[in-house]
Amino acid sequence: xxxxxxxxxxxxxxxxxxxxxVAQAAGVSTQTVSRVMNKFSYVSGETRxxxxxxxxxxGYRPSTxxxxxxxxxxxxLGIVTFDLKYIGPxxxxxxxxxxxxxxxxxxxxxxxxxFNINRIDDVIDSLLARQVDGIxxxxxxxRDNHAWVDERLKNIPVPVLFLAMQPRxxxxxxxxxxxxxxxxxxxxxxxxxxxxxxxISGPQGWWEADERKRGWQETLNAAGIKxxxxxxxxxxxxPVSGEQAFIQLLNSFPDMDAVFVANDQMAxxxxxxxxxxxxxxxxxxxxxxFDGIPEAAYFCPSLTTISQDLQLLGExxxxxxxxxxxxxxxxxxxxxxxxxxxPTLVVRESxx
Amino acid sequence: xxxxxxxxxxxxxxxxxxxxxVAQAAGVSTQTVSRVMNKFSYVSGETRxxxxxxxxxxGYRPSTxxxxxxxxxxxxLGIVTFDLKYIGPxxxxxxxxxxxxxxxxxxxxxxxxxFNINRIDDVIDSLLARQVDGIxxxxxxxRDNHAWVDERLKNIPVPVLFLAMQPRxxxxxxxxxxxxxxxxxxxxxxxxxxxxxxxISGPQGWWEADERKRGWQETLNAAGIKxxxxxxxxxxxxPVSGEQAFIQLLNSFPDMDAVFVANDQMAxxxxxxxxxxxxxxxxxxxxxxFDGIPEAAYFCPSLTTISQDLQLLGExxxxxxxxxxxxxxxxxxxxxxxxxxxPTLVVRESxx
DNA sequence: TGATATTATGTTATCGATAACATGTTAGCG
DNA sequence: CGCTAACATGTTATCGATAACATAATATCA
Numbered sequence: 001x002x003x004x005x006x007x008x009x010x011x012x013x014x015x016x017x018x019x020x021x022v023a024q025a026a027g028v029s030t031q032t033v034s035r036v037m038n039k040f041s042y043v044s045g046e047t048r049x050x051x052x053x054x055x056x057x058x059g060y061r062p063s064t065x066x067x068x069x070x071x072x073x074x075x076x077l078g079i080v081t082f083d084l085k086y087i088g089p090x091x092x093x094x095x096x097x098x099x100x101x102x103x104x105x106x107x108x109x110x111x112x113x114x115f116n117i118n119r120i121d122d123v124i125d126s127l128l129a130r131q132v133d134g135i136x137x138x139x140x141x142x143r144d145n146h147a148w149v150d151e152r153l154k155n156i157p158v159p160v161l162f163l164a165m166q167p168r169x170x171x172x173x174x175x176x177x178x179x180x181x182x183x184x185x186x187x188x189x190x191x192x193x194x195x196x197x198x199x200i201s202g203p204q205g206w207w208e209a210d211e212r213k214r215g216w217q218e219t220l221n222a223a224g225i226k227x228x229x230x231x232x233x234x235x236x237x238x239p240v241s242g243e244q245a246f247i248q249l250l251n252s253f254p255d256m257d258a259v260f261v262a263n264d265q266m267a268x269x270x271x272x273x274x275x276x277x278x279x280x281x282x283x284x285x286x287x288x289x290f291d292g293i294p295e296a297a298y299f300c301p302s303l304t305t306i307s308q309d310l311q312l313l314g315e316x317x318x319x320x321x322x323x324x325x326x327x328x329x330x331x332x333x334x335x336x337x338x339x340x341x342x343p344t345l346v347v348r349e350s351x352x
Numbered sequence: 353x354x355x356x357x358x359x360x361x362x363x364x365x366x367x368x369x370x371x372x373x374v375a376q377a378a379g380v381s382t383q384t385v386s387r388v389m390n391k392f393s394y395v396s397g398e399t400r401x402x403x404x405x406x407x408x409x410x411g412y413r414p415s416t417x418x419x420x421x422x423x424x425x426x427x428x429l430g431i432v433t434f435d436l437k438y439i440g441p442x443x444x445x446x447x448x449x450x451x452x453x454x455x456x457x458x459x460x461x462x463x464x465x466x467f468n469i470n471r472i473d474d475v476i477d478s479l480l481a482r483q484v485d486g487i488x489x490x491x492x493x494x495r496d497n498h499a500w501v502d503e504r505l506k507n508i509p510v511p512v513l514f515l516a517m518q519p520r521x522x523x524x525x526x527x528x529x530x531x532x533x534x535x536x537x538x539x540x541x542x543x544x545x546x547x548x549x550x551x552i553s554g555p556q557g558w559w560e561a562d563e564r565k566r567g568w569q570e571t572l573n574a575a576g577i578k579x580x581x582x583x584x585x586x587x588x589x590x591p592v593s594g595e596q597a598f599i600q601l602l603n604s605f606p607d608m609d610a611v612f613v614a615n616d617q618m619a620x621x622x623x624x625x626x627x628x629x630x631x632x633x634x635x636x637x638x639x640x641x642f643d644g645i646p647e648a649a650y651f652c653p654s655l656t657t658i659s660q661d662l663q664l665l666g667e668x669x670x671x672x673x674x675x676x677x678x679x680x681x682x683x684x685x686x687x688x689x690x691x692x693x694x695p696t697l698v699v700r701e702s703x704x
Numbered sequence: 705t706g707a708t709a710t711t712a713t714g715t716t717a718t719c720g721a722t723a724a725c726a727t728g729t730t731a732g733c734g
Numbered sequence: 735c736g737c738t739a740a741c742a743t744g745t746t747a748t749c750g751a752t753a754a755c756a757t758a759a760t761a762t763c764a
Contacts, residue, residue, distance in 0.1 A: 064481035066750030090442030097463035109459040111449035129416035239650040298591040418720030
């Protein structure tokens with residue numbers, strides 16, 4: 001008899017409770033329920049209460065999926081990342097997640113593991129097929145792996161924002177000012193009285209690595225110091241590559257009295273190899289890193305570094321793309337902006 | 353006149369190309385287009401080709417969103433993480449992302465930043481509202497923050513798999529065997545001939561921390577060595593807390609000749625503080641960490657550690673939850689399993 | 705007091721796909 | 735040759751919501 005008893009309905013959890021169930025139970029139309037749920041338009045206090053009571057009793061939760069379909073809007077951001085196993089991208093992701101949450105968006109994540117151009121289309125399509133309102137492209141720029149942008153971007157019907165990409169006209173992006181970071185690092189070493197400043201770079205062709213290197217080079221040149229190939233060695237961000245690059249540099253640039261290492265992980269192995277060889281840091285060799293990982297303060301000696309705020313980077317990215325979404329919503333013209341985030345110098349023992 | 357010309361249609365990228373557009377252009381019903389897209393059921397070769405050609409020309413991509421609604425299935429996994437800014441969770445996430453991609457699932461991510469119980473319902477509801485097919489709960493178990501499971505879990509209509517949770521009957525989970533890791537670490541120190549083995553633990557009440565500590569304690573007891581409160585200090589995983597705990601331990605347990613530190617980051621600051629105080633490692637004090645972060649090999653001295661395969665953990669988690677989804681799909685009964693992943697000992701200089 | 709605005713609610717169409725059912729054609733077989 | 739199975743395609747209902755439009759009851763104002 002009490003087939004429609006609420007407790008029984010609740011017990012049947014396999015079946016989703018829809019707006020229709022609520023409408024029926026409250027004796028109103030689905031439209032009225034929708035109005036109550038969205039706190040919008042006219043509903044009498046009495047009806048509202050009745051509906052709200054039923055919603056509560058049945059434990060009704062609207063299907064965002066259905067809403068997305070009918071509104072052509074999902075309140076979801078697509079985010080394409082690269083190699084989360086490194087700490088950098090995941091700090092950025094943290095900022096993205098925080099801000100997205102704050103602004104009421106969810107994240108649909110896709111990891112890109114290689115540079116296959118075909119896959120880029122697939123990834124974008126799979127996000128669009130799920131109606132994302134915007135896309136964050138958090139894949140580092142390496143050689144021409146962003147070349148597709150010129151062709152493809154204009155066919156993507158939602159805003160796309162790029163992280164850690166070289167600023168381009170008409171394309172919105174957010175990045176740490178890596179060049180500036182390279183300048184800061186090198187200038188600091190100069191200020192410490194060093195003149196023979198080497199560099200261990202990230203992989204050539206990787207935009208961020210190239211920018212850091214350029215900062216090093218131009219700062220030295222501006223100070224009237226010539227730079228040559230022997231004063232720079234290339235790593236691939238990993239500790240082991242840093243060790244190799246350092247050994248190479250010791251041979252090719254024996255007068256070196258300071259070295260700017262393109263990330264903290266490689267700098268760590270420089271510190272270690274130096275200690276092994278009895279090179280005193282900072283007396284004989286000053287070392288500065290890049291990134292500002294929390295461990296750097298506990299290396300021995302503690303590592304001077306250029307700290308980049310990746311959390312903020314992620315937050316800014318979300319903020320910007322959401323603004324673009326809203327602008328588009330209101331049919332306003334969207335002005336593509338490229339934003340730089342300034343890194344900061346953190347002085348510790350390795351350059352004292 | 354050529355209002356329906358393909359190039360024109362393509363140029364109008366604001367409007368989504370739907371299955372209807374394709375059906376009309378190919379002169380078939382939408383159902384036939386659906387059949388072609390899903391390589392299912394009977395379609396004549398001629399019709400198939402015609403439709404495929406139109407699909408290609410118009411650049412049609414089916415809306416996964418609409419499909420999800422009609423199929424009541426989204427091929428999306430909800431994943432709830434905690435504090436991505438630490439490297440651990442993000443290595444797990446990497447494994448999750450890889451496996452999900454391999455199995456054709458996308459990830460809908462939600463970060464949980466505090467232990468607010470109310471928010472747990474919100475988070476789950478927001479995932480369910482988007483029709484996720486399963487949920488991965490990658491939030492560490494701290495005190496009773498998983499207590500909701502008993503009440504709420506049975507009302508969640510999709511499989512939920514827990515990561516790094518204490519195994520419970522009837523609840524599927526995947527975790528590193530932290531107890532076993534603690535045993536491995538402590539046994540290794542015993543094997544090195546140490547008898548006065550201290551411990552720097554993670555935060556009390558944090559399941560993983562407690563398990564590691566238990567491994568330490570029980571191994572010592574089994575070896576006939578008594579443990580007391582003075583032989584253990586508590587940290588909160590961070591380098592700075594590790595330093596404080598170490599200093600405390602040096603005072604409370606002056607005879608200490610070895611220390612098992614509950615993670616590599618805290619072990620790092622132990623190494624540093626020891627070097628500062630002129631304590632020779634490993635001669636006077638052997639140190640072993642936990643986690644196996646890549647930098648550990650480059651600490652000085654390089655750090656012996658218990659390595660856990662978080663990538664694998666993530667992969668296993670996805671594998672399991674997808675199996676549960678498929679079982680449910682086929683109306684098979686789902687057997688909840690708890691799986692442990694064994695950590696391994698990596699010997700380096702700090703315990704030689 | 706009648707015209708208009710405001711409030712309150714319902715009805716129908718739509719978002720973009722698939723499921724279930726219906727129908728017609730061809731092929732194979734006894 | 736007629737019956738059935740396999741093939742090929744179309745029609746209608748449905749997923750769960752919102753948009754657009756329609757309607758009716760009040761309230762307000764000249």
